[in-house]
Amino acid sequence: MEKLVIRGGKKLIGSVKVSGAKNAAVAVMPAALLTDETCVIDNLPYIADVIMLAEILKQMGAQVTLEPRGRITINAAGVSSCRADYDLVRRMRASYYLLGALLGRFGRAEVAFPGGCEIGARPVDQHIKGFQALGADVSISHGLIKAYADKLVGNEVYLDVVSVGATINIMLAAVKAEGTTTIVNAAKEPHVVDVANFLNSMGANIKGAGTDTIKIKGVEKLHGCEYTIIPDQIEAGTFMIAAAATRGDVKITGVIPKHLEAVSAKLLEMGMYVEEGDDYVRVIGTGRPRKANIKTLPYPGFPTDLQQPMSVLLSVAEGTSIITENVWESRYRHVEELRRMGAIIRVEDRNAIIEGVEKLTGAQVEATDLRAGAALVIAGLIAEGVTEVTNIIHIDRGYERLEEKLRSLGADIERVSDQNNKVARLKLVKK
């Protein structure tokens, strides 16, 4: 077990490049199952979820070469099994995309219920509703979701809730179905568009991704392609918030500023300086932030995945702020940890009422999930004294070399083994 040890009080200064988007990468990789030709995907983040997914694809019979510099080559010609390894699947959320991809390729799929962050109930009823609309029989037994179809036929699917996972999974299943599938009330997140672009570069016919109505005209065959994943807007947002919190000056490069508008707008409202270039944003933390209210919403609203990091900035703001978490019903497990550091936060149902304090103080805290981990790291960067963040396997699921990138901006942060306190050898190979 490893932990991050942070000595707080250093301003982040300099420039940092974001990696490819986790939530696009973990959908694009299973999509490569839809062809028996080779797909080469660049700008993959070298994170635990990607490494695990590569392992799952390999175990299913695909030829996979994953390079730490962020390139993967997948050839799924040898995949004959429609079943994915139970243990690995349960360790991550995005393994649910194997369902749509296998169903689309073979007309059958058997995949265990996925894992992922514990942030509330994570049902898959909308995914199942979509598969059924295309003609699949779906059943659940012995912890497996099983889907079979003699033939998939396009249909209209109206999503009862805006779901990223269901939108992408239905696209994967429908891309080779007979006729046209229309997803109404589709998710509009940048990674939904990225997956549609990837599928189109394999020869699919998908229109409307990025709007709430997506039309997928089934094609007979998909072919191999070369593709570059979009930058991770959640990693970028994390650095923007960290820059503001430490009252630093950071240029975050390799981003699509449009994807960050909700974060930029909030930081501006809080009195921070935000500059947007063609492919960068620069954030200067101008002083103590002003209070602000935040309501998380599907894209283009404020992303739930940045709610926890943002709560740290609000915990040292002037005045009382309210966060309303509209997407996940229990994404406040980090609050108890922040309280150990001196934050004053009350959670009432889906609201967190945050009374800003002047400073946080270092403590031993636990990363209860991925973005909770990122939030606690930011808290450690601004706290007085030493903060130790444990259980960082969650952070490693979604951030590539987080502590290295922060160190390059001047942070005093190191990864140490939890047992003997020696600097742990990085498992992830340095680029």
Ligand SMILES: CC(=O)N[C@H]1[C@@H](OP(=O)(O)OP(=O)(O)OC[C@H]2O[C@@H](n3ccc(=O)[nH]c3=O)[C@H](O)[C@@H]2O)O[C@H](CO)[C@@H](O)[C@@H]1O
């Ligand atoms: C791997 C990945 O991309 N993860 C992201 C994805 O998760 P994920 O795809 O799991 O999240 P969804 O967009 O599906 O969930 C949004 C809401 O819809 C509900 N819902 C979802 C599916 C369903 O069948 N039934 C249902 O009721 C969920 O409980 C939740 O309240 O989008 C979330 C919302 O932006 C992000 O927090 C996650 O980082």
Ligand SMILES: C=C(OP(=O)(O)O)C(=O)O
């Ligand atoms: C909740 C997240 O991830 P996952 O859906 O993979 O658990 C996240 O990326 O913030």
